[in-house]
Amino acid sequence: MTPLLSVRALTKRYGPHIGCADVSFDLWPGEVMGIVGESGSGKSTLLNCMAGHLVCDSGQVIFDTRADGPTDTLTMSEPARRMLSRTDWAFVHQHARDGLRMGVSAGGNVGERLMAVGARNYGDIRDTAIDWLGRVEISETRIDDRPTTFSGGMQQRLQIARNLVTGPRLVFMDEPTGGLDVSVQARLLDLLRGLVRDMGLSAIIVTHDLAVVRLLADRLMVMKDGHVVEAGLTDQVLDDPQHAYTQLLVSSVLQV
Amino acid sequence: MQEYNFAYLDEQTKRMIRRAILKGLAIPGYQVPFASREMPMPYGWGTGGVQVSAAVLTPDDTMKVIDQGADDTTNAVSIRKFFERTAGVATTTVTGEATVIQTRHRIPEEPLKEGQILVYQVPIPEPMRFLEPRETETRKMHALEEYGLMHVKLYEDISRHGHIATAYAYPVKVEGRYVMDPSPIPKFDNPKLEMAAIQLFGAGREQRIYALPPHTKAVSLDFEDHPFEASKADHPCGLCGAQDSYLDEVIVDDEGGRLFVCSDTDYCTHRQEAAR
Numbered sequence: 325m326t327p328l329l330s331v332r333a334l335t336k337r338y339g340p341h342i343g344c345a346d347v348s349f350d351l352w353p354g355e356v357m358g359i360v361g362e363s364g365s366g367k368s369t370l371l372n373c374m375a376g377h378l379v380c381d382s383g384q385v386i387f388d389t390r391a392d393g394p395t396d397t398l399t400m401s402e403p404a405r406r407m408l409s410r411t412d413w414a415f416v417h418q419h420a421r422d423g424l425r426m427g428v429s430a431g432g433n434v435g436e437r438l439m440a441v442g443a444r445n446y447g448d449i450r451d452t453a454i455d456w457l458g459r460v461e462i463s464e465t466r467i468d469d470r471p472t473t474f475s476g477g478m479q480q481r482l483q484i485a486r487n488l489v490t491g492p493r494l495v496f497m498d499e500p501t502g503g504l505d506v507s508v509q510a511r512l513l514d515l516l517r518g519l520v521r522d523m524g525l526s527a528i529i530v531t532h533d534l535a536v537v538r539l540l541a542d543r544l545m546v547m548k549d550g551h552v553v554e555a556g557l558t559d560q561v562l563d564d565p566q567h568a569y570t571q572l573l574v575s576s577v578l579q580v
Numbered sequence: 581m582q583e584y585n586f587a588y589l590d591e592q593t594k595r596m597i598r599r600a601i602l603k604g605l606a607i608p609g610y611q612v613p614f615a616s617r618e619m620p621m622p623y624g625w626g627t628g629g630v631q632v633s634a635a636v637l638t639p640d641d642t643m644k645v646i647d648q649g650a651d652d653t654t655n656a657v658s659i660r661k662f663f664e665r666t667a668g669v670a671t672t673t674v675t676g677e678a679t680v681i682q683t684r685h686r687i688p689e690e691p692l693k694e695g696q697i698l699v700y701q702v703p704i705p706e707p708m709r710f711l712e713p714r715e716t717e718t719r720k721m722h723a724l725e726e727y728g729l730m731h732v733k734l735y736e737d738i739s740r741h742g743h744i745a746t747a748y749a750y751p752v753k754v755e756g757r758y759v760m761d762p763s764p765i766p767k768f769d770n771p772k773l774e775m776a777a778i779q780l781f782g783a784g785r786e787q788r789i790y791a792l793p794p795h796t797k798a799v800s801l802d803f804e805d806h807p808f809e810a811s812k813a814d815h816p817c818g819l820c821g822a823q824d825s826y827l828d829e830v831i832v833d834d835e836g837g838r839l840f841v842c843s844d845t846d847y848c849t850h851r852q853e854a855a856r
Contacts, residue, residue: 403724410728425711425732431739432732439735440728446738446803468739 326388328353328494328526329374334383336366336373342550343369347383349545349555353493356520356527358541358558360534360573366550367530368498374528375415375496376405387412387494410440414487418499420479423486424471430457430482431467437490456485460515477508481515488519495520495527501536513539534577538562546570587634587667593617597635597789601780604791609758609798610722611705616787626659626684627784629701633663633682636697636780642670644678649686649826649843656684673846685748687769689825689847692777694794700763702783705790707751707761727759730801738806747811752798759801760790768812768826773798815840820851 327350336343344366351357359367373380376397385397390412397405409415417423424433434453435443443449454464460481462474471479480500487495500516501509517540520527529540537544537558544561546554546569554567565571585591593615600614619627637643643663647655651673659682660671672678675688682699692698708718711729721729730751737745750767754760762773763781773779779792792798802808813827818839825847827840842848 406724406726428711428732428736429739432735435735436728436732439731440726444731444804446735447805449735450739 325352326394327351328355328388329528330384330386330394331374332384332386334370334373334380334385336369336378336380342366343378344373344547344550347552349552351494351526351528353526354524355543356525356529356541358537358544359528359530359547360532360537360544361547362532362573365547367547369550370547371496371498371528371530375413376409377415410437411490412493414490414492414495416480416483416487416495416497416500418502420471420476420483423483424479426470426472429468429470430462430474433471433482433486434489437486441490452489456489457482459519460485461511475508477504477512480504480512484516484519488523488525491523493526495525497527497529497531499531499533500529501531501533509536516540534562534574546573584666586639587637587663587669588619589617589631589634593631594635597631600789601632601635601791604780604789605778605793607758608792608796609754609760609790611788611790613787614789616784619784621658621662623785624703625655626682626701628782628786628789629682629684629699629784630659630662630782631784632699632780632782632789633680634667636699637663637667637669637680639667639669641679642672642677643667644672644675644681644846645683646681646686646688646844646846647684648828649688650845652845674850675844675846685764685766686826686843687765687772687775689822689842689844691772692775694776696777698775698777698779700765700779700781702761702763702781702786702788704749705761705781705783705786705788707749707759722758725757727753730759731803734801734803734806738803744802744806744808750808751801753801754792755797756799760792760798762798766812766826767800767808768810770798770800770808771810813840817842817848817851820848820855822848822851 329351332348334347335345347370361367372378374385386394387397389395431453434456435449438449462478462481471482501512541558544558545552548569554561554570562574565574597614600612604612619630645656645660647653663669664671675690680697684701706718708729711733712718734744748766749761749764750770751759752762776794778794781790800808816823819841822842825842828843830839830841832839
């Protein structure tokens with residue numbers, strides 16, 4: 325079996341500062357990988373480098389494309405990479421506003437990706453949008469409302485629907501539950517877990533919330549100062565942390 | 581008094597604009613940046629169109645200027661006067677006699693012929709401006725032919741109004757490549773974009789020129805189940821009785837009385853004369 329995504333020695337510097345250094349890992353089909361670490365540890369930099377939002381200094385991000393098999397996405401032509409990022413890839417931003425078009429209705433937001441890959445039948449697009457709004461627990465009656473009228477949790481669910489509508493194989497998530505209150509977080513996590521399992525998605529989730537990775541991730545990478553300090557199965561890393569920083573991280577979680 | 585250079589602009593400027601026009605003609609629908617000059621009229625009054633006209637005018641040309649189809653409105657009269665004074669070219673209101681026609685928001689009803697040039701005044705050349713405000717991004721989208729967003733606009737129309745409510749500045753795809761804003765002409769005029777005359781589009785404030793060479797294919801965007809329709813008011817013209825021309829609605833009294841008349845005054849006048 326070929327890994328869906330292979331990252332090799334990915335490095336990104338901001339001048340003399342390290343964004344992330346020498347990160348390598350494989351992501352297998354259907355696997356969910358969590359990346360945890362404190363603020364400034366380079367986890368978002370890493371995610372943005374992999375998704376092609378940032379230009380990295382060296383390394384490879386090899387994705388198993390449908391057409392040509394494993395291809396380095398960093399040396400891929402820009403049209404091909406952008407095509408990839410609206411078909412096989414999805415990116416869920418921390419702030420739904422960054423990932424949604426706030427001036428366009430919920431249905432239009434969900435339909436945009438479909439239209440971007442050539443859907444030209446209004447009825448079909450709308451049916452798909454209704455189906456997807458249902459899957460993320462947004463009432464069909466809100467389809468023509470703008471996301472500005474939605475609550476934070478609904479906006480985040482809409483963003484997820486908008487991203488998953490083209491059936492991507494790899495989802496990048498940057499703190500998907502950040503800024504939501506705990507009950508809304510719980511519902512969102514539940515929903516994400518369901519979608520990931522049903523669609524057989526692979527995902528890379530960046531978060532500082534250990535509960536999120538405990539629930540969603542199969543494997544875990546712990547980052548500190550741009551380096552990966554520990555990696556392994558989620559339960560293994562969280563229950564038996566080896567590196568001093570991981571031990572600190574795990575013991576910092578408040579017990580209620 | 582110091583004489584103006586022919587057609588107001590200096591020769592170097594005209595040369596620069598002609599170069600942009602030629603590039604525009606070579607890549608139909610592509611927005612060519614050009615160094616737009618200050619003109620002696622405010623932005624929004626057709627500074628782009630005037631510069632393009634100035635660059636293509638020759639002393640032998642006959643010019644016609646229309647504003648919303650009419651030859652006798654402020655914009656049309658002032659621009660016609662401008663070229664009468666600065667270029668000394670002959671002017672006309674008859675579509676068939678003109679070699680250069682500058683227009684604001686209409687295509688004349690009478691089909692244009694080879695050898696004629698139609699110059700449009702364009703307020704906003706970027707069709708995706710209101711969906712994607714970043715010019716860097718829209719340029720990239722044009723370059724990579726990512727036009728899904730254009731259909732989002734049409735989708736929004738249908739979801740809100742039940743049909744495609746965009747009635748003017750209706751986007752077209754040129755020769756299967758660039759999506760183009762045909763300037764705010766009514767969508768009734770869109771099918772006429774495929775014509776024998778050269779069409780040049782000038783946006784002064786936005787500093788862009790684009791063009792359609794003769795007989796270039798311009799397909800209006802639509803959905804399979806909501807096809808494009810060139811709509812007009814469902815009336816005959818109240819003055820000449822034309823069934824096939826684009827109509828203006830004129831309120832004639834304060835009791836709800838209204839009159840539909842051809843927006844193309846030249847077309848309407850000719851029909852009335854022929855009927856007499």
